[in-house]
Amino acid sequence: MSKIMPMRGFLTSSIGVTCAAMLAFPLPLPTVTAVAATAETTAAGGTRSLPLVPLSQERGLGAPPGLGLYRASGERFSLLGVVWDDPGTELHGRVQVRTRSAAERTWSGWQDVETQGAGHGPDPGTAERTARRVRGATAPLWVGASDGVDVRVRAESAATARSRTAAGPRGPLPSGLRVELVDPGGDGTPPPGAPADPPRTGQDTDAQRTASAANSDLTGFGALEIPELDRQATGQELARLQGPVQGQPYIGPRPRIVTRRGWGADESLREPGFGYTRNVKAVFLHHTGSGNQYTCAQAPSVIRGIYRYHVTSMGWRDIGYNFLVDKCGTVYEGRAGGVAKAVLGAHTLGFNGDSTGIAVIGTYETTKPPGAVVTALARLTAWKLGLYGGDPSGRTYLTSGGGNLYPQGKNVRLNVISGHRDGFATECPGALLYAGLGRARSRAARYQGR
Known part of the structure; x- marks a missing residue:
């Protein structure tokens, strides 16, 4: 109670x-990528929310069809994650990101974002859980002070889905996928003492x-x-x-x-x-x-x-x-x-x-x-x-x-x-x-x- x-x-x-825990699935289609943004920011920090949409291929980079890529510029953030509409839906697939250092302007290598997010959150039936704004999500990933991001999300392959022992069919990627770019505020360095x-x-x-x-x-x-x-x-x-x-x-x-x-x-x-x-x-x-x-x-x-x-x-x-x-x-x-x-x-x-x-x-x-x-x-x-x-x-x-x-x-x-x-x-x-x-x-x- x-x-x-x-x-x-x-x-x-x-x-x-x-x-959450890391997944190492093959990289089949579909892929989604961030293309537009809404923002909530304050002097003490803020969140940039970028909707994800499917792309057939990445323009100008020679990427094969189905890969998606978004490059933000000038966004200040230190932590990111991917969210979706239904908190009861799991993301069966792979989320990868790379980010650009705000200080050095160099890109990191690709990193996996942990996707097992369904095991935490408010209990079923509670007021907090049934709130209309609660969403499913990956684990947050700390990337340090950054000003650019590439993100790609891919559903697991049919073969991987069939190999799982858990009961129940595996559907497509969850609806309403967004990448969240979080600026925590402050510079991470406390004053002496x-x-x-x-x-x-x-x-x-x-x-x-x-x-x-x-x-x-x-x-x-x-x-x-x-x-x-x-x-x-x-x-x-x-x-x-x-x-x-x-x-x-x-x-x-x-x-x-x-x-x-x-x-x-x-x-x-x-x-x-x-x-x-x-x-x-x-x-x-x-x-x-x-x-x-x-x-x-x-x-x-x-x-x-x-x-x-x-x-x-x-x-x-x-x-x-x-x-x-x-x-x-x-x-x-x-x-x-x-x-x-x-x-x-x-x-x-x-x-x-x-x-x-x-x-x-x-x-x-x-x-x-x-x-x-x-x-x-x-x-x-x-x-x-x-x-x-x-x-x-x-x-x-x-x-x-x-x-x-x-x-x-x-x-x-x-x-x-x-x-x-x-x-x-x-x-x-x-x-x-x-x-x-x-x-x-x-x-x-x-x-x-x-």
């Missing part, structure tokens, strides 16, 4: 995640004030970060939030968390109010699928780009994840509503209720996550689960809201710390990040004193 309401000072939570690089947008708005106030039970109003605590101080804080507990509570020391204000969230983008679920019984871990070509100083810019992509391009009420972790192990607040509360996310389709979602920024199918990432995941889950009495090394039951692994209403037994693929048939959070979950579970349990 979930609901949307103004911020309240009680503990509650949920999950929201975005994941600052935890993030928020663009300066003038006076606080009501949305900014309420987002900050959601964490007033943990830190001062307008804080750029929530400081870490040792285990004793965390236990004292738990008693203050929930009342006296018997004996030493099983809770890990609170990690340092960069707030939404700290990473520069434009609070005017999201829907007003906050959504909560009843409990936090489980954590789902994800990767963003956005690639690893970012510096840790750029992580706030990457998050702002993902946030804008989730809200402006995909039509969600806010960023999907409850928390994000960069490759240096820094933890960031995700969806607004309070980091200690049970905020309803949009990360694991069918299991957003009674859970929380954590996404590691990057792609970890063939790249091993740094040790700092595993440490950060262990510390964050030990603290967050401890607020709700969860054992990181245990198992629990969640009721499916509907997905491709479990039908709606099925009671499913899962690890308290699970990967996205445990609740939905996807490659997220990547093979090598998933392989490290056992280590994260055992370390989180030790942080809790178990």
